[in-house]
Every structure is written in structure tokens, then in C-alpha cells.
Amino acid sequence: MALKTCPRCGASVEPGQNSCPNCRAVLKKKSALTPYLIIIVLIVVVVIVVAVVLMSPVAGPGPVTPVAPVLTVQPMSADESLPSQPTCTIGITGSKVPPSSIRLELMTTTCNAGEITGLKVLINGAQAGTLGTNPGAGGTFTGSSGTNNVLVTANFANGAEAVVYQNANL
Incomplete structure (x- = not known):
């Protein structure tokens, strides 16, 4: 069998000895499984981190104001009727205003005065109220303490209707 070298002093050590005869340093046996155990632990840590990130709610503690999505309302059909x-x-x-309120605000509009006749607010599929049609108009609506699906539809003077805001994570 080949002699081992002491990592502390560099002296030759016979196989099977647990300490260096020169400096008395304790020699540890290397396990053949050590590299595999390290790889497995790293994989488990990565999986746990990814699962936590994917399962955590988007909003942290306190009110959060996300960037306002702006939807351009386009004709939905060439049908003349x-x-x-x-x-x-x-x-x-x-x-979201913890624990269960939703705060909505009309920030901007390029619609002409009187072109929007109403903004209907639905939370989790149920009618929650209306929002004013002038920029700066806002309201607080009751939702659930968990995640809420918020939808705002605009009614126009000509009878058309369109979704102008949707957020499934409030």
C-alpha cells in the first residue's frame, strides 16, 4: 500500500494510522460519498428556494402600488351591429390594503369628456361598485384577505364595453 502524506507537516504516514507520527495531527478518512452528498444538498437547497419564490405572494407587507397597466381600447369586431x-x-x-381591501385609482385617460359613462369594478367575479370617470378618482373596495381577482370594465357613451384593468394578484 502507498504511504499517505500528513496535510499538516508533510511527513509520511502509513495507511491505517489515524494520526501523524511526527506532529500527532489527527487524520480524517475521506468518504467516497462526500462529493455526492454535497451535490444532493445543493440540489435540495435550490429546489426549496425555487419553491418558496414561486409560492410566495407577490405583495410584501403593507400597501403596494404596482405600475399601472394601460390598456388601449380597440374595436372588437368589424360587425356593424x-x-x-x-x-x-x-x-x-x-x-392591496391589508388585510382585505383593494384601492383603485383612475390615473390617466385619453378619452374625451363624456365618452366614458361608467367604470364597473368586479372583485372575485362579484360586482364591488363603480369608479369615477375623471383622472384622480379613486375608491377602496372590499376583497378577501387572500389574493383577489380585480376587473374594471368601462362603459362608453355609444354602448360599447371593454375591460380596462385586470389584476389577478391583488
Whole structure:
């Protein structure tokens, strides 16, 4: 059998000895499984981190104001019997007010005065109220303490209707 070298002093050590005869350093046996155990532990840690990130709610503690999605309202059909939707934009922000309230605000609109007749708010599929049609108009609506699906639809003077805000994570 080949002699081992002491990692502390460099002296030759016979196989089977647990300490160096020169400096008395304790020699540890290397396990053949050590590299595999390290790889397995790293994989488990990565899987746990990914699972926590994917399962954690988007919003942290306190109110959160996400960037307002702006939807451009386009005609939905070339069918002459359906009212055409105006090609204006409506910008709405939404945030969760813990524990169960939703705060919505109309930030901007390029629609002409009187073109929007109403903004209907639905939370988790149920009618929750309406939002004012002028920029700066806002309201607080009751949701659930968990994640809420918020939808705002605009009714236009010509009878058209369009979704102008949707957030499934409030």
C-alpha cells in the first residue's frame, strides 16, 4: 500500500494510522460519498428556494402600488351591429390594503369628456361598485384577505364595453 502524506507537516504516514507520527495531527478518512452528498444538498437547497419564490405572494407587507397597466381600447369586431369601442386609453392603478381591501385609482385617460359613462369594478367575479370617470378618482373596495381577482370594465357613451384593468394578484 502507498504511504499517505500528513496535510499538516508533510511527513509520511502509513495507511491505517489515524494520526501523524511526527506532529500527532489527527487524520480524517475521506468518504467516497462526500462529493455526492454535497451535490444532493445543493440540489435540495435550490429546489426549496425555487419553491418558496414561486409560492410566495407577490405583495410584501403593507400597501403596494404596482405600475399601472394601460390598456388601449380597440374595436372588437368589424360587425356593424356592435358599437365600436373608442380608441382611447385608460390607466388605472390597484393595490392591496391589508388585510382585505383593494384601492383603485383612475390615473390617466385619453378619452374625451363624456365618452366614458361608467367604470364597473368586479372583485372575485362579484360586482364591488363603480369608479369615477375623471383622472384622480379613486375608491377602496372590499376583497378577501387572500389574493383577489380585480376587473374594471368601462362603459362608453355609444354602448360599447371593454375591460380596462385586470389584476389577478391583488
